Amino acid sequence: MVDLFEKIPFLKKIVKLRAFQFAVIFPNFFLFYLFLIAALVGTPVGNRNIMIVFVWIFWWVMLIAFMVPFASRIWCTVCPLPIIGEWLQRRTLVKVREGSTIPGFKQEFFGLNKQWPKRWRNIWLQNIGFLLLACFSAHLVTRPIFSVFVLGGMIVLSTILALIYRFRAFCMYICPVSGFLGLYAMTSKLALRRKDKAVCDVHKGRECFLGSERSYPCSWFQNICTMDRNNYCGLCMECVKSCPDNNVGLFWRPFCSDVDIKGIDEAWKSFIMLCLAFVYSVNLLGPWGVLKDWANFTETGQWPGFILLALGIILLCMVIFPATYYLFIKWSKALSRSKNVTTKDLFIKYSYAFVPLGLLVWIAFSVPLIMINGSYIIAVISDPLGWGWNIFGTTHFPWKPLLPEWVPYIQIPLLLMGLFYSIKSLYKIGMKIFSEKEATVRSLIPMAILLSLITIVFLRLYVG
Ligand code: SF4
Numbered sequence: 001m002v003d004l005f006e007k008i009p010f011l012k013k014i015v016k017l018r019a020f021q022f023a024v025i026f027p028n029f030f031l032f033y034l035f036l037i038a039a040l041v042g043t044p045v046g047n048r049n050i051m052i053v054f055v056w057i058f059w060w061v062m063l064i065a066f067m068v069p070f071a072s073r074i075w076c077t078v079c080p081l082p083i084i085g086e087w088l089q090r091r092t093l094v095k096v097r098e099g100s101t102i103p104g105f106k107q108e109f110f111g112l113n114k115q116w117p118k119r120w121r122n123i124w125l126q127n128i129g130f131l132l133l134a135c136f137s138a139h140l141v142t143r144p145i146f147s148v149f150v151l152g153g154m155i156v157l158s159t160i161l162a163l164i165y166r167f168r169a170f171c172m173y174i175c176p177v178s179g180f181l182g183l184y185a186m187t188s189k190l191a192l193r194r195k196d197k198a199v200c201d202v203h204k205g206r207e208c209f210l211g212s213e214r215s216y217p218c219s220w221f222q223n224i225c226t227m228d229r230n231n232y233c234g235l236c237m238e239c240v241k242s243c244p245d246n247n248v249g250l251f252w253r254p255f256c257s258d259v260d261i262k263g264i265d266e267a268w269k270s271f272i273m274l275c276l277a278f279v280y281s282v283n284l285l286g287p288w289g290v291l292k293d294w295a296n297f298t299e300t301g302q303w304p305g306f307i308l309l310a311l312g313i314i315l316l317c318m319v320i321f322p323a324t325y326y327l328f329i330k331w332s333k334a335l336s337r338s339k340n341v342t343t344k345d346l347f348i349k350y351s352y353a354f355v356p357l358g359l360l361v362w363i364a365f366s367v368p369l370i371m372i373n374g375s376y377i378i379a380v381i382s383d384p385l386g387w388g389w390n391i392f393g394t395t396h397f398p399w400k401p402l403l404p405e406w407v408p409y410i411q412i413p414l415l416l417m418g419l420f421y422s423i424k425s426l427y428k429i430g431m432k433i434f435s436e437k438e439a440t441v442r443s444l445i446p447m448a449i450l451l452s453l454i455t456i457v458f459l460r461l462y463v464g
């Protein structure tokens with residue numbers, strides 16, 4: 001692992017600046033509000049409105065194919081959605097207000113600063129929110145006004161929650177994007193971690209967690225001294241500023257270095273994401289036009305079909321796939337002949353199988369999105385509202401797929417790479433559980449079969 005802060009000292013200087021987060025969020029915040037306005041007053045035709053083209057094509061592809069695998073939750077560093085709430089909570093854009101609003105913390109905060117209810121300190125709300133949004137995705141990705149409701153709603157909700165609950169309760173427990181960002185960030189090459197455990201053990205100030213007079217506490221309730229996964233670190237860089245011993249590093253590491261799924265909520269997130277990739281792929285690429293009609297129920301009026309489709313999606317994600325996986329886990333446990341682990345533990349830990357594969361499936365799914373529809377981006381830059389402007393002279397750039405014949409040749413290696421990383425990671429997890437090669441390999445046989453079957457299904461869908 002390479003510490004990028006050591007390799008590029010300038011980078012550390014930048015992120016230690018008090019104004020760093022404001023400087024990276026503000027341009028994004030400004031652009032995002034322009035997009036919201038464009039969605040409100042611009043053309044309702046999705047592929048001519050910058051909100052749809054930029055958010056659901058450009059942003060999505062950048063997020064899933066580049067940011068998450070190579071820069072973890074860097075999107076959360078610049079995300080404009082929760083920032084009004086955070087600014088209101090702190091009543092400052094940059095500086096730290098000293099105070100003692102919350103016992104133990106050294107800053108002044110506004111609002112009620114309540115603790116998030118214990119029973120909801122998990123990602124179930126994110127799972128449910130994402131699943132429900134997915135049922136309406138046909139509207140979300142084609143109708144600008146629907147994006148305004150959803151994204152605007154997220155801003156309003158995050159702001160209200162910031163005034164009631166302390167720190168970024170919205171990001172940790174509600175944001176539907178957060179759940180999959182956290183899960184797939186486990187595969188990422190980038191990770192913020194403490195450098196030396198011994199230094200943390202000796203230093204008792206805990207400024208990284210509590211903040212200091214030059215920094216805010218970790219808004220994500222993380223303690224960098226013990227944090228060992230990327231899942232819930234929003235890369236805000238406050239702990240880098242706080243640590244008086246310079247003991248926080250930004251590491252460049254091998255893919256899929258974090259492999260510990262820690263709860264049933266995270267396991268279900270991995271099922272939901274994989275199943276939704278399947279649902280979207282079927283809907284977009286499959287020959288069943290009727291599914292498209294059901295998904296577009298407001299246009300086609302096919303309400304009963306939509307309800308059937310939504311129930312089918314929920315059933316697949318929440319019951320059918322997990323139940324199938326459970327049977328494979330039972331088989332896996334039986335083959336391992338080990339008493340080291342319960343079926344439940346194995347079920348949770350081996351659910352990591354669907355993380356690398358799931359991410360690569362989503363990337364493969366996104367390839368045609370950008371290669372077939374990417375030319376809309378060039379046109380919409382000149383005419384963001386679809387009002388006939390021609391700011392950069394590219395408004396009439398024709399819809400032109402980029403090398404469409406190459407799409408399957410990019411998707412195949414991506415899917416195989418996902419399969420490879422999933423099996424490789426399972427071997428690592430299995431060795432931790434069984435601490436014996438034979439038992440690990442035996443337990444992997446059913447999982448390898450299941451993963452291969454899933455890969456074949458996606459290959460069939462993408463390549464035919
Ligand atoms: S968790 Fe959601 S709202 Fe919060 S910063 Fe990340 S993407 Fe934005």
Ligand code: SF4
Nearest residue numbers: 218233234236237239
């Ligand atoms: S661990 Fe550090 S970088 Fe990550 S969210 Fe907390 S304070 Fe920010």
